[in-house]
Amino acid sequence: xxxxxxxxxxxxxxxxxxxxxAASSVLITFFIVYTLVTxxxxxxxxxxxxxxxxxxxxxxxxxxAKYGIAALVSGTLLTTTIALCVALPFGVITAVxxxxxxxxxxxEFTKPLLELLAAVPTVVYGYFAMLLVTPFLQKIFxxxxxxxxxxxxxxMGIMIVxxxxxxxxxxxxxxxxxxxxxxxxxxxxxxxxxxxxVIPSAFSGIASAFVLAISRAVGETMVVAIAAGLEPKFGFNxxxxxxxxxxxxxxxxxxxxxxxSVGYRTIYVCGIVLLLFxxxxxxxxxxxxxxxxxxxx
Amino acid sequence: MADKTNARVLQQIRFLKAQDVVFFFVGLIxxxxxxxILITLILDMAQTGIPRLNQEFFFNFPSRFAARAGxxxxxxxxxxxxxxxxxxxxxxxxxxxxxLEEYASKGWISRIIELNILNLAGVPxxxxxxxxxxxxxxxxxxxxxILTAGMTLGLLILPIIIVTTREAIRTIPNHIREASxxxxxxxxxxxxxxxxxYSFGGIMTGVVIALSRAIGETxxxxxxxxxxxxxxxxxxxxMTEAPFVSxxxxxxxxxxxxxxxxxxxxxxxxxxxxNAAAAxxxxxxxxxxxxxxxxxxxxxxxxxxxx
Numbered sequence: 001x002x003x004x005x006x007x008x009x010x011x012x013x014x015x016x017x018x019x020x021x022a023a024s025s026v027l028i029t030f031f032i033v034y035t036l037v038t039x040x041x042x043x044x045x046x047x048x049x050x051x052x053x054x055x056x057x058x059x060x061x062x063x064x065a066k067y068g069i070a071a072l073v074s075g076t077l078l079t080t081t082i083a084l085c086v087a088l089p090f091g092v093i094t095a096v097x098x099x100x101x102x103x104x105x106x107x108e109f110t111k112p113l114l115e116l117l118a119a120v121p122t123v124v125y126g127y128f129a130m131l132l133v134t135p136f137l138q139k140i141f142x143x144x145x146x147x148x149x150x151x152x153x154x155x156m157g158i159m160i161v162x163x164x165x166x167x168x169x170x171x172x173x174x175x176x177x178x179x180x181x182x183x184x185x186x187x188x189x190x191x192x193x194x195x196x197x198v199i200p201s202a203f204s205g206i207a208s209a210f211v212l213a214i215s216r217a218v219g220e221t222m223v224v225a226i227a228a229g230l231e232p233k234f235g236f237n238x239x240x241x242x243x244x245x246x247x248x249x250x251x252x253x254x255x256x257x258x259x260x261s262v263g264y265r266t267i268y269v270c271g272i273v274l275l276l277f278x279x280x281x282x283x284x285x286x287x288x289x290x291x292x293x294x295x296x297x
Numbered sequence: 298m299a300d301k302t303n304a305r306v307l308q309q310i311r312f313l314k315a316q317d318v319v320f321f322f323v324g325l326i327x328x329x330x331x332x333x334i335l336i337t338l339i340l341d342m343a344q345t346g347i348p349r350l351n352q353e354f355f356f357n358f359p360s361r362f363a364a365r366a367g368x369x370x371x372x373x374x375x376x377x378x379x380x381x382x383x384x385x386x387x388x389x390x391x392x393x394x395x396x397l398e399e400y401a402s403k404g405w406i407s408r409i410i411e412l413n414i415l416n417l418a419g420v421p422x423x424x425x426x427x428x429x430x431x432x433x434x435x436x437x438x439x440x441x442x443i444l445t446a447g448m449t450l451g452l453l454i455l456p457i458i459i460v461t462t463r464e465a466i467r468t469i470p471n472h473i474r475e476a477s478x479x480x481x482x483x484x485x486x487x488x489x490x491x492x493x494x495y496s497f498g499g500i501m502t503g504v505v506i507a508l509s510r511a512i513g514e515t516x517x518x519x520x521x522x523x524x525x526x527x528x529x530x531x532x533x534x535x536m537t538e539a540p541f542v543s544x545x546x547x548x549x550x551x552x553x554x555x556x557x558x559x560x561x562x563x564x565x566x567x568x569x570x571x572n573a574a575a576a577x578x579x580x581x582x583x584x585x586x587x588x589x590x591x592x593x594x595x596x597x598x599x600x601x602x603x604x
Binding site for chain 2: 007014017019025029097098110116120124131132192212221222225246249253257259282283286
């Protein structure tokens, strides 16, 4: 009897411990939101929301400080757009190839390789962008500046190809074989089957891969901090330097940063904007994905 | 008439077949192209960096002179930080995974935890950095220490470990659990004697991948204020006098490989870029070895258990 009681107690205790571990992940989210909001709050007391949203210059550390977040947001959108122009076509073509055309052996061999590609540290990609890709591009566009959005975006695009392709491939492989067989039986070619049957059926999965890739590119830091230059500029010129939200945070936190200073406040402001962007895209992506999973079942 | 239609159909068939072949090659070229670009970039970096890789490079501290600078403090720092990260993230992540798969009822609490983990995995790493700057560095007063860095990265890789633990546990068929319960085992006995050992391979794969991510991560550590110019090692954890073990190293300043590399890239002088390339090769080798290890573990365990 005593033994049974003791055992039950241990069982309950272990369950409680495991629950606490699981609950602590919620705590992390709480701390993220809490620190961002409390550290950024005094900033919005000083700077009006209208200046923040509609000013086009971002010079918080200068004497004549201007706080137009649009400058950093435009830089972020620019590099993200360039990255997506590379990642989406490359990712989807790779996914179609692996899911519809490649033999099982090729697939077994390439999937781990793609994973390795995704494992390369981002600072190494930054090195590529600044010291190898930029000089190469300067041969093609002679007036390209040493720091530019183009090479940062291109390298970032290559970086997220594995991400897009593996998510899209998962979606395509989830399409029932019977649909393909039906299409082939009607005399359609492999190409027609892939693009008119498989891709439309897997559309929500591929769409969610796109959206998640956007979120990835928006949050990417090192490549843009190294290669895109650190000049906040409102505009969309891919050949010149620019600055993203993430790069600004890196730039400022490299100097001395006492708590409560202007620089310190602004990184949390950028953090909030960044989190809002990525969270929105993540939630959209997950919702699409969730719906797809339900449909397939 | 019939001949004409026939010819048209034949032509169309030929076109479609050609289209198939063409797309096969387009796919192949795109796939190989991505690899080729990356391999060219890596080779170029290797060509610059490998001549720098000698014993001095590994055992010298950073210096104002590029030729004398090394990565001693950086790789020791990386190891210390990853140790703290592993000690925090592995128990917490595996416990969370086990709870969500084996214990949690399908109520709203577990739904919230699940959604929360999904969203945490999508939070940019730099956000973890500025969160840690406010929370660990200033509120907890831990300064720019190895402990701060390790905990920051630990929180960052937690979602990866949780997700892979859950996936690994999910592959264990239910009859294993039923057999264990039928023999009178309690829930925890089932988990500790069956579920965890059988999913060990999957969990380890996730852990190794997560740790390799932690080694390469730069942005959050820049945000918590890692310094690149560290000309000393952390305090040794073992002492000759009582109490023999020291935890002073947890509070020491540090630098890590990616930070050192970033610092060298950011300098205008080209000699430092050579150092950056060499550090990049070391970093790349470390992460690739860890990831290959993960792939090997996965293959081995997939072979070992067939349900």
